[in-house]
Amino acid sequence: MKKHFTLLFMILVSMVANNLFGSNTTGKEKSVTANFYTDITLLTKGSSINYVDLSTGSPVSWQWTFEGGQPATYSGKIPPPVKYNISGQFDVVLTVQDASGNTSIETKSDYISVVDAPPGWSVQASASTHLISVPASISLTGFPFGYGDFLGVFYLDENNQEKCGGFTIWDATNNRALIAFGDDATTTIKEGFADGELLSWKVYLSQYADGANASVVYNPAMPVSDGNFHTNGMSGITALDVSYTIPMVVEASASPAQLCAGDPVQLTATATGGTMTYSFSWSASPEGFSSNLQNPVAFPDENTVYTLFVDDGENTATASAAVVVTSQPVADAGADDTIVAGAPFTLSGSNASDAGALQWTTSGEGTFSNSTLLHPQYAPAIADIIAGQVELCLTAQPLSPCTLSDTDCMQLFIEPSVVAFAGTDHTICADQSIVLVTATAENFRELMWSTTGSGTFDKYNLLHPEYFPSAEDAALGSVDLCLTATALPPEVSSVTDCMTLSFQQLPEVDAGSDLFVCQGNDIQLSEAAATNAGNLLWTTSGAGTFSNQNA
Numbered sequence: 001m002k003k004h005f006t007l008l009f010m011i012l013v014s015m016v017a018n019n020l021f022g023s024n025t026t027g028k029e030k031s032v033t034a035n036f037y038t039d040i041t042l043l044t045k046g047s048s049i050n051y052v053d054l055s056t057g058s059p060v061s062w063q064w065t066f067e068g069g070q071p072a073t074y075s076g077k078i079p080p081p082v083k084y085n086i087s088g089q090f091d092v093v094l095t096v097q098d099a100s101g102n103t104s105i106e107t108k109s110d111y112i113s114v115v116d117a118p119p120g121w122s123v124q125a126s127a128s129t130h131l132i133s134v135p136a137s138i139s140l141t142g143f144p145f146g147y148g149d150f151l152g153v154f155y156l157d158e159n160n161q162e163k164c165g166g167f168t169i170w171d172a173t174n175n176r177a178l179i180a181f182g183d184d185a186t187t188t189i190k191e192g193f194a195d196g197e198l199l200s201w202k203v204y205l206s207q208y209a210d211g212a213n214a215s216v217v218y219n220p221a222m223p224v225s226d227g228n229f230h231t232n233g234m235s236g237i238t239a240l241d242v243s244y245t246i247p248m249v250v251e252a253s254a255s256p257a258q259l260c261a262g263d264p265v266q267l268t269a270t271a272t273g274g275t276m277t278y279s280f281s282w283s284a285s286p287e288g289f290s291s292n293l294q295n296p297v298a299f300p301d302e303n304t305v306y307t308l309f310v311d312d313g314e315n316t317a318t319a320s321a322a323v324v325v326t327s328q329p330v331a332d333a334g335a336d337d338t339i340v341a342g343a344p345f346t347l348s349g350s351n352a353s354d355a356g357a358l359q360w361t362t363s364g365e366g367t368f369s370n371s372t373l374l375h376p377q378y379a380p381a382i383a384d385i386i387a388g389q390v391e392l393c394l395t396a397q398p399l400s401p402c403t404l405s406d407t408d409c410m411q412l413f414i415e416p417s418v419v420a421f422a423g424t425d426h427t428i429c430a431d432q433s434i435v436l437v438t439a440t441a442e443n444f445r446e447l448m449w450s451t452t453g454s455g456t457f458d459k460y461n462l463l464h465p466e467y468f469p470s471a472e473d474a475a476l477g478s479v480d481l482c483l484t485a486t487a488l489p490p491e492v493s494s495v496t497d498c499m500t501l502s503f504q505q506l507p508e509v510d511a512g513s514d515l516f517v518c519q520g521n522d523i524q525l526s527e528a529a530a531t532n533a534g535n536l537l538w539t540t541s542g543a544g545t546f547s548n549q550n551a
Helices: 002-021 381-389 471-474
Strands: 043-044 048-051 057-068 073-075 082-084 086-096 104-116 127-133 139-142 148-154 162-169 176-181 199-205 210-218 233-243 248-254 259-260 266-270 280-285 304-311 315-328 339-340 355-362 377-379 388-398 406-415 419-420 426-429 440-442 444-451 466-468 477-487 492-503 508-510 529-531
Touching: 043 048, 043 162, 199 233, 248 304, 266 280, 266 304, 266 315, 280 406, 381 388, 381 406, 381 419, 419 444, 419 477, 419 492, 440 444, 471 477, 471 492
Parallel strands: 043 104, 127 233, 139 233, 248 315, 259 315, 339 406, 426 492
Antiparallel strands: 048 082, 057 073, 057 086, 086 104, 127 176, 148 162, 148 199, 162 176, 199 210, 210 233, 248 266, 280 304, 304 315, 355 388, 388 406, 419 440, 444 477, 477 492, 508 529
């Protein structure tokens, strides 16, 4: 039966194509033009369709590509039926070529729409069939029935359960054939219609993902019009009446879905279907909000789920909308504190969990170990110590969608302590000495200079001694000069600070070996060498000239 139906379908497609487009009898075209057609572009997964070539210009070769289909490609004028086993939107491409090598490509994007059968509408095919014609001109009454909806016939199985015995999909444009399958007498179960069993009609409304009962008017001109299944029967219907009421559907939304604590949120209730006469009731979790308005405004200060209850007098439905609430950031720099100068201070700030980035700032000149951490260390600068106190402030940036930051400050009091500063790093010539005039010290009992080299100080216990580098110091390239200050009583601590003294080596030059040159000739001074040199300058006791005095 399946082969007979495929042949019948191909004949119908060919007739439709000829009626719509006519035969290609215009004679030889100047160039080839690819074109094709199929009257069925909406089908269910597992179905097959036939394609008709409408190319002009005397093509001699045809190359087809069927995205998502089987076969996926075909070479030839008339492809076999193409089966689609996956759902989706698929392209079809035809490339033709004439005897002169002219090529034309026709691509129809998303040409074929393949959809899944409705849930529970699986059909068991058998050798016993009843063909039912569903014309495009069918009279439709009741609930609107349209593109992408399904029409099916149902029977009762051996357990008196309703099962689908055949269906077709409706595109509102093309005639359709619905095949109802009969029971397979070779099995012990009932998987199709029995002869004479009533054809029970149903529709599946894709827009609502819901099924409904339907009644039909049979075409008396067809061989069978009694509304019952007959093996090898052929029926047709002329009218379809769908009995369906749109169920009440309720949606709840909250805008914005993320907000800052204390900001307003607009709740919106949408109801469709049912009796169209609605009453609304809102509640919240956690509790604290309720409203009988359809679209109220709320001011949550924590994460909240708003629940909507709708009653149309006959039906009830609920929906919910959640909002995520971000708290305003709260910064706490900690309590005021006191430290002894010279020691770092660990900050004890805290902040609310809804704070974003953190930033510590100081009114002084000290430094943080990491100013973006909650508990960094602060190292007071000399200016901070001299001032005796510094203000340290913590700023907590908000998390989106909050926009306001929060800042809190604490006072850090600094008691005097021994201070030593060896001075700034310096560079001198290798044959020079240096007076350490940039060294400073405060609150000290005694001072002591030391060196990592072998040079000498004129006075080791002065704040600004003169240092005389040794030859070994110069050879090293640099040495550290360190100042140690011992604290005044009653403190017993000491502090040490070092500066780096670097040496610039003395320049050395070698003009090269004595040379002889013939009169009138130039000479290349290739043996010259210079180390530790800045600018170079050649001079002569004669009247000759150099190509470059600075080379």
